[in-house]
Amino acid sequence: MKEAVAARAAFSALLATLLAAVLGAVLAASSTPVHAQAPRAVDDYGQLQDPALQARFEHITVQLRCLVCQNESIADSNVELASDLRRQVREMLVAGQSDDAIFKFMTDRYGEFVRFNPPLETKTLFIWGAPFVMLLLGVLIVYRIVRQRSRMPLDDEPAPGSM
Amino acid sequence: MWKFLLPVAAFVALAVLFAFGLNPNRDIHALPSPLIGKSAPLFNLTDVMDPARVVSNAALRGQVYMLNVWGTWCYACRQEHEALLDIARQHVLPIVGLDYMDQREKAQQWLTQLGNPYSAVAFDTDGRTAIDWGVYGAPETFLVDGQGRVIYKFISPMTPEVWQHDFLPRIEAARRSGA
Numbered sequence: 020m021k022e023a024v025a026a027r028a029a030f031s032a033l034l035a036t037l038l039a040a041v042l043g044a045v046l047a048a049s050s051t052p053v054h055a056q057a058p059r060a061v062d063d064y065g066q067l068q069d070p071a072l073q074a075r076f077e078h079i080t081v082q083l084r085c086l087v088c089q090n091e092s093i094a095d096s097n098v099e100l101a102s103d104l105r106r107q108v109r110e111m112l113v114a115g116q117s118d119d120a121i122f123k124f125m126t127d128r129y130g131e132f133v134r135f136n137p138p139l140e141t142k143t144l145f146i147w148g149a150p151f152v153m154l155l156l157g158v159l160i161v162y163r164i165v166r167q168r169s170r171m172p173l174d175d176e177p178a179p180g181s182m
Numbered sequence: 183m184w185k186f187l188l189p190v191a192a193f194v195a196l197a198v199l200f201a202f203g204l205n206p207n208r209d210i211h212a213l214p215s216p217l218i219g220k221s222a223p224l225f226n227l228t229d230v231m232d233p234a235r236v237v238s239n240a241a242l243r244g245q246v247y248m249l250n251v252w253g254t255w256c257y258a259c260r261q262e263h264e265a266l267l268d269i270a271r272q273h274v275l276p277i278v279g280l281d282y283m284d285q286r287e288k289a290q291q292w293l294t295q296l297g298n299p300y301s302a303v304a305f306d307t308d309g310r311t312a313i314d315w316g317v318y319g320a321p322e323t324f325l326v327d328g329q330g331r332v333i334y335k336f337i338s339p340m341t342p343e344v345w346q347h348d349f350l351p352r353i354e355a356a357r358r359s360g361a
Contacts, residue, residue, distance in 0.1 A: 087319060099283055
């Protein structure tokens, strides 16, 4: 008797599992859209679906100058050229291109001026170095003035040798 | 000696900087093109007048030609149109048009009403060809030699004077050097 009860329990457990599986499969199938589309890289608002790519996109576009409005980046500008260039950056990111390749693409066409943050090389040495040279110059001037003044007598102090 | 020389040197340096920076003839929007001396980007686009016809600059290899970027939205392009028609009448070289950020019907209307100086006008539907050429406005005019290299870029409306002084000598030089 005991064996019959155990067998019936095992059978109903198996049946329940099977039913659940079938139900699950049906539910899963009905939740997928009938005309399934390939996953889109960009949503309706122009955001890249991959957050890592979107972060790189934002990092790159703030560093590229919009040549129409020169002091705005292509991330900020509403000009048509800026939106064309944003599309270009997006496409290159989705195609798996590196940041350097994207910057090179832009400078090959628009020149170094397109970069707000030009790389340090021999020809950009002046613009990168000038602030430090100016700072050094300022420190030198202040140092000289301070040294000169420290050698001068204070107003309420009798000049050395006057007594 | 230093007390005198340093301020004078600083003054001269500032004067030179201002003379360059405040020069009213300097167009801060005219940027040097990195394309000069490099091979011209190739394009395969449809003709504005006839969408069934393909305009490709690869076919122009072996001759010096001019590429003029324009659009019906561009006021300065209307200003230079007369000069372009005049250049076309001289039959010195083919002028290829690149219609940028435009609508085909408007461009067709423009060419029929104002006259067509171009041997062909490529229709840049999505601005990709313009990006390849480093275009950031209109009008822009490029000069390409027989070996397909960009030899000059002019940013501003074309005038008879610019044609005489900047373009003709370069075209002759390119032809003389066999390029």
